[in-house]
Amino acid sequence: MSGITSSTALWYASRATGVVSLVLLSAVMLIGILVNRQGRLPGLPRFAVLGLHRNLSLLAVVFVVVHVITAIADSFVSISLAAAIIPFVSAYEPLWLGLGAVSLDLMAALIVTSLLRRYIGRRAWRAVHWLAYASWPVAVAHSIGWPGHDVHSRGPRRPGLAAGAGPRLGAARPPRPRLDGLAGFAAAPHAGRSAMSPATHGPAVASPLMPGPGAAGTWPRRQSPAGGGLPRLLPPAGQPGGDLAAHLGRHGPVPYRGEVARLIPEVRAAGLTGRGGAAFPVHRKLEAVAAADRGGAIVVGNAAEGEPASHKDEALLRLAPHLVLDGLQLAAEAVGAARAVLYVRRDVHAGTRLEEKMTQRDGRGLDRVAVEVVPAPARFLAGEESALASLVSGGAAVPRFTPPRVFERGVDGRPTLVQNVETLAHLALIARYGPGWFRAAGTPDEPGTMLCTLHQVDGSATVAEAAFGTPLADLVSLSSATAVLVGGYHGAWIPAAQASRLRLSNAMLRPLGAFTGAGVLAALPADRCGLVETARVARYLALESAGQCGPCLNGLPAVAAALAELAGLAGRRPDSRVVSDLIRWAGLVEGRGACHHPDGTVRFIRSALRVFEAEVREHQRGRCGAGSSLPFLPVPAGPSTDADWS
Ligand SMILES: Cc1cc2nc3c(=O)[nH]c(=O)nc-3n(C[C@H](O)[C@H](O)[C@H](O)COP(=O)(O)O)c2cc1C
Ligand code: SF4
DSSP, X not given: OTTSOHHHHHHHHHHHHHHHHHHHHHHHHHHHHHHHHHSSOTTSOHHHHHHHHHHHHHHHHHHHHHHHHHHHHOSSSOOXXXXXXXXXXXXXXXXXXXXXXXXXXXXXXXXXXXHTHHHHOHHHHHHHHHHHTTHHHHHHHHHHHHHHHHHHHTGGGSTTTOGGGOGGGTOOOOOOOOOSSOSOEEEOTTOOTTOEEOOOSOOOOOOOOOOOOOOSSSSOOOOOTTTTSSOSSSOOTTOOOSOHHHHHHHHOSOOOOSSTTSSHHHXXXXXXXXXXTTOOBHHHHHHHHHHHOSSOOEEEEEEOOOOTTOOHHHHHHHHOHHHHHHHHHHHHHHHTOSEEEEEEEHHHHHHHOHHHHHHHHXXXXXXXXXXXXXXXXXXXXXXXXXXXXXXXXXXXXXOOOOSSOTTTSOGGGSXXXXXXXXXXXXXXXXXXXXHHHHHTSBOSSSBSEEEEEEEOTTSOEEXXXXXXXXXXXXXXXXXXXXXXXXXXXXXXXXXXXXXXXXBSOHHHHGGGTOOOTTSEEEEEETTSOHHHHHHHHHHHHHHTOOSOSHHHHHHHHHHHHHHHHHTTOSSSOOOTTHHHHHHXXXXXXXXXXXXXXXXXXXXXXXXHHHHTXXXXXXXXXXXXXXXXXXXXXXXXXXXXXXXXXX
């Protein structure tokens, strides 16, 4: 299956087996009719004709079963086992799938009655047998309707067809994106968190893609104002963001579904994953909370943005707050939550006037669930979901040991859905424009776009929206960089030469120990030392340990101190054993914390030792080749007091 994804293979398998089943069923029907009219087929004895009829019937059943199984297994279309068996209950293409279910049920009735023929008598069996012939026209109708719909939205999945199909499919390299400031938000070089201003240059957007049809669901689809192009989440260049009238003019009111769980199949069909770092499938969390809910679920929009190098949630809340608030309402409806919380980093909350925006929405009657804004401390761990649940419940923002997981027992012990605010904004767009539209950008396995914070070699930082599958070289300038940090401070360094062959895709990055995370990309200028940069960030990460788990509390400072010594920040020549100590201690903290903080920190440090191997050797000799000692990666001054956890 080289080059073709398993999901694509499932799609082809379900279609191919469907076609073969129909051909076989047609043959069975034809033989049945001929035999009944003439008693036999020309040139064949009766026993042979009956044998042919039986064997073709059995073969048809086998193909139908494979057809149904592959259709259910294909994650692109949202078909449950119940929808395959019970006619017209599917949220996805109810008519065409319903016909398929009728045909399947008729076939099942035929098989069961054939097996029980001895007990039910020949007359009853014959009656059912004749009825079963009705499954053929129904199957034909099913075959006309169903593929006709999702063949179009499936378009980009076919090898070699779509710009977004990416290198795994052997597609041609997409045209370079426009770099004309379309999706804009920029941070001043090494600015503090609040020093952001509308972008004037530089944000990269992915290549424009054709708009896809709204594939799944039975709700009327709006036409996306962005068509198939970008930006989707942020307002177009030159247009102010944040205004409710402009938001309603562009996207219309919140498209409620009127019933718990009805949005979930669309989210599943869209293939939306979380944009807070872990890229977890959103529909699975929605399903889990909806199932765990006993009338008191809570949804939380996570805008803690504890990662110092990330500014995308701040940009989103400033430029498109109403998309986030729409997404929060829709998520609340999807899981049946009666309470919604927006958890926003304290300094961002101060600058975004969210309460004012919510009052405006109240005036228009847009929201069904009241939203409470809870300020989050500006700490690296404050956005980890169990720390979030603890703070919103009135405790400190420190991670807790799990299980139970937050979706089971989170805020105030209730089932809690925590989604990154960007995830919620995508949800609000999927509810309006449909899964097919969503999948028109990105790759088949990683559909859609994501907001990225791009740190360029000149020290500028911008927030841009890019489709998955976009070449990294189109996002950050690599020609004068030595390495790129991908995925932020729990991410990994990649040499610039290698990064120039990579794309914004977890499938491509994962084998290198990297992942897209929350969309941070930082191109390290040639005059900075990657080891020194890593040591500064590692010190910050060690200080950010919540101090609850021994290996993290004691291990991370030891690792950070060894790295500082190696990088020449400790004011002495590194000990000859410092690298081996570093590697050993890193191994001791890994996998031994209540949260992923130690693991993420170790991953980041290990990637530095790998990528900056030459620098490590230089530093062991007491030398550093950096031309500038100015810090490149943003590192906050650090917590002023321990009380900063609340
Ligand atoms: C150390 C750590 C820090 C995190 N910080 C954030 C954060 O600042 N914002 C965020 O949305 N998710 C953060 N997460 C991920 C959350 O725990 C959670 O998975 C996420 O908010 C779920 O939303 P999503 O599925 O929409 O991404 C962090 C996770 C870890 C382990
Ligand atoms: S692993 Fe570290 S950061 Fe995570 S809970 Fe334990 S002490 Fe806190």
